[in-house]
Amino acid sequence: MFTAIRIPAARTLPFAGRRAFSDYSPFGRLATSPAKPAKVAVLGATGGIGQPLSLLMKLNPLVTDLALYDIRGARGVAVDLSHINTNSTVKGYAAGEEGLKATLQGADIVLIPAGVPRKPGMTRDDLFNTNASIVRDLAKAAAQYSPEANMLIISNPVNSTVPIVSEVFKARNVYNPKRLFGVTTLDVVRASRFISEVKGTDPAHHNITVAGGHSGLTIVPLLSEKYPEIVGETRDALVKRIQFGGDEVVNAKESMGSATLSMAYAGARMANSLLRARAGESGISEPAFVESPLYKAAGVDFFASEVELGPEGVKEIHALPKTNEYENELLATALQDLKANIKKGIDFTKSNP
Numbered sequence: 001m002f003t004a005i006r007i008p009a010a011r012t013l014p015f016a017g018r019r020a021f022s023d024y025s026p027f028g029r030l031a032t033s034p035a036k037p038a039k040v041a042v043l044g045a046t047g048g049i050g051q052p053l054s055l056l057m058k059l060n061p062l063v064t065d066l067a068l069y070d071i072r073g074a075r076g077v078a079v080d081l082s083h084i085n086t087n088s089t090v091k092g093y094a095a096g097e098e099g100l101k102a103t104l105q106g107a108d109i110v111l112i113p114a115g116v117p118r119k120p121g122m123t124r125d126d127l128f129n130t131n132a133s134i135v136r137d138l139a140k141a142a143a144q145y146s147p148e149a150n151m152l153i154i155s156n157p158v159n160s161t162v163p164i165v166s167e168v169f170k171a172r173n174v175y176n177p178k179r180l181f182g183v184t185t186l187d188v189v190r191a192s193r194f195i196s197e198v199k200g201t202d203p204a205h206h207n208i209t210v211a212g213g214h215s216g217l218t219i220v221p222l223l224s225e226k227y228p229e230i231v232g233e234t235r236d237a238l239v240k241r242i243q244f245g246g247d248e249v250v251n252a253k254e255s256m257g258s259a260t261l262s263m264a265y266a267g268a269r270m271a272n273s274l275l276r277a278r279a280g281e282s283g284i285s286e287p288a289f290v291e292s293p294l295y296k297a298a299g300v301d302f303f304a305s306e307v308e309l310g311p312e313g314v315k316e317i318h319a320l321p322k323t324n325e326y327e328n329e330l331l332a333t334a335l336q337d338l339k340a341n342i343k344k345g346i347d348f349t350k351s352n353p
Ligand SMILES: NC(=O)c1ccc[n+]([C@@H]2O[C@H](COP(=O)([O-])OP(=O)(O)OC[C@H]3O[C@@H](n4cnc5c(N)ncnc54)[C@H](O)[C@@H]3O)[C@@H](O)[C@H]2O)c1
Pocket: 043, 044, 045, 046, 047, 048, 049, 050, 069, 070, 071, 072, 113, 114, 115, 116, 117, 118, 127, 131, 134, 138, 153, 154, 155, 156, 157, 158, 183, 184, 185, 186, 187, 214, 257, 258, 259, 260, 263
């Protein structure tokens, strides 16, 4: 006799119960759909930072168009990413002026991680001879093809490459200090992680100001106002670890480069914050190395601190938190180095326009 086989109904989740990728996002809040089109360009997209950063941009629902450029391989990375089922388009371009033009035209955010990374024993300043001209040439193209974009400079030495971009834009009468950012987010990401390890807490609960610049002693964590209980050797070790966190990665990678994955995360967080501010969300702040009034009187035109973001880019540069004697000494040392790093970038661009 024929017996009907009963197939149990598949279990389904009601639509409202399903979670979107953005619910699990590590960036904090992500909007679920773009308020307006946003084109993001990545220059140096094939590199150790460029690839994961481009992936994170492909996953960001605020991005509608992603354009990738490198001196090699950007088209392959773009085709690979273009199979991911998020709404944005991805295009990769070949090296040269035409590729740069197509990448940059119409861009709202330009992320630049192009250039060589450190090997053990090197300082970030040792990268200057190679990276200064790479950043200068990319800045020239950006000044021509995307003069109004937010420029996010990742290439080291950030303390010098940001002034290089400002000089290139100034020479072409398109410089807008509200749109130029040295990406120092990684210092704050590290600070919150390292402090959570000391305190045995969730890093999400720690938002620490890291001021100054992005290299060694120019990185100044300002802990005392929020964490007056962290003192003595614990404080000294924590400050040193934040200042030299980059070396920790460089040494562990044994000549294979520097931080790439944590940097891609940090760069994507910064870009996401700018995209949210651009879409009209208020109260968004990130650390960044920007043209700043904070130490202009001391001859330091660029300085990293907490910056409030708006549709115009930099909305407001916040004053530093209250500092103690120990931090004032760190700041004094940082200012000396910063002055020299900034001058080096400006002098280079003036004598090699
Ligand atoms: N700001 C920060 O916190 C931070 C953190 C980590 C690394 N970095 C810096 O980022 C830079 C890149 O690091 P990485 O590990 O990705 O290096 P990488 O060598 O893996 O990648 C660099 C990419 O840049 C490309 N490139 C070189 N010249 C170019 C040009 N003229 N135009 C376009 N692309 C070009 C290369 O082809 C390569 O794909 C380094 O200078 C590094 O020091 C900064």
